[in-house]
Amino acid sequence: MKKGIFITFEGGEGSGKSTQIRFVEAYFRKKGRNVILVREPGSTSTGEQIRKILLDSRNKGMSVATELFLYLAARAQLVDQVILPALKKGTVVISDRYEDSTIVYQGYAGGLPLNQLKQIVKAARGEVMPQLTFLLDVDVRKGLKRSGRRDRVEKKSLNFHERIRRGFLTLAKQNPKRFGVISSEISKQEVQKKIKAKLDHVFF
Numbered sequence: 001m002k003k004g005i006f007i008t009f010e011g012g013e014g015s016g017k018s019t020q021i022r023f024v025e026a027y028f029r030k031k032g033r034n035v036i037l038v039r040e041p042g043s044t045s046t047g048e049q050i051r052k053i054l055l056d057s058r059n060k061g062m063s064v065a066t067e068l069f070l071y072l073a074a075r076a077q078l079v080d081q082v083i084l085p086a087l088k089k090g091t092v093v094i095s096d097r098y099e100d101s102t103i104v105y106q107g108y109a110g111g112l113p114l115n116q117l118k119q120i121v122k123a124a125r126g127e128v129m130p131q132l133t134f135l136l137d138v139d140v141r142k143g144l145k146r147s148g149r150r151d152r153v154e155k156k157s158l159n160f161h162e163r164i165r166r167g168f169l170t171l172a173k174q175n176p177k178r179f180g181v182i183s184s185e186i187s188k189q190e191v192q193k194k195i196k197a198k199l200d201h202v203f204f
Contacts, residue, residue, distance in 0.1 A: 002033070004087030005203065006128065008098040011136035012164045013154050014146030016184040016191070017096050020136065023192050027199060028092045036086050040097040041074030044081050050074040055151040062152075064110035068117070071102050072124040079128050087128070099125055100133060100171055105153070108167025109160050132202050134195060135172050136184040140165055 007024060009017040021037060028035045041051040050070050053059065075098070086093050099121050107117045138146075140161045147154050172179040180198040182191055 002090040004090050005033075005092040006083065006087060006095070006130045007092070008095045008100070008130040008133045009136065010097060010100045010104075010133055010168055011184070012138060012140060012143050012161055012168070013149075014143030015136040015138040016146075016188075017136055019188060020134065020184075020191060020195060021094055021096055024094055024134075024195060024199065027196060031204070033092045034090070035092045035094065036082070038078060038082055038093060038095045040078065040095060040101065041071055042078075044074075044077045046077045047074040055153060057150075057152045057155060059152055064106050064112055067110070068102065068106045068112065068120070071106070072121065075099070075102075075124040079125050083128055084126075095130070098130060098133075100135075100168070103171065104164055104167035108170065109163040130178065132198070133175075133179050134198070135168050135179055135181045136191070137165070137169065137181055138184045142185065 005028075009021055011017055025035050025037060041047045041054060050073060054062075054067065054070055083093050083095070102121055103114065103117060106112050107114045140158065144154065144158070144161060149155050169181070172181045180195070182194045184191055
């Protein structure tokens with residue numbers, strides 16, 4: 001049986017993750033691999049209900065700690081119900097966001113202590129970490145314009161989203177073997193070329 005592969009996509013709002021996730025899905029299917037796509041929070045019944053709460057723009061008073069535990073609850077369910085079983089079957093799992101988003105959104109941008117946060121997040125995912133993470137980096141103003149700023153998170157301040165970008169770039173520098181950082185301000189085709197080169201190097 002082929003070994004399961006776990007890949008995550010990270011980035012600020014409007015960074016173009018969805019388009020490139022579909023590209024990676026097609027890449028692995030051409031290689032004859034089974035692939036599933038998941039998103040955080042979501043991709044389970046429990047997770048999708050939590051997602052609605054987290055993104056509802058009416059929940060303006062939600063504390064950062066509340067955000068944290070809701071995201072972790074959704075992740076624990078996703079890992080247990082979907083990701084871990086799929087990896088054991090040799091499936092390629094591609095996730096739109098994962099633990100890095102928690103550290104960045106609730107830590108670097110939200111203000112929770114990073115050392116404490118990095119210990120807490122392990123409880124939700126156990127030993128399940130991606131072999132490769134693509135960080136699609138985009139200018140904050142351009143990304144927010146693309147996203148439309150519709151949900152509760154997108155509507156947060158420009159300063160908050162600037163901290164998000166800096167947080168992701170900091171994490172990428174701290175974990176250079178796992179992260180592939182690509183500017184999403186170049187053409188879609190150029191982004192895909194860089195992604196393919198990274199996938200060929202890491203997995204084939």
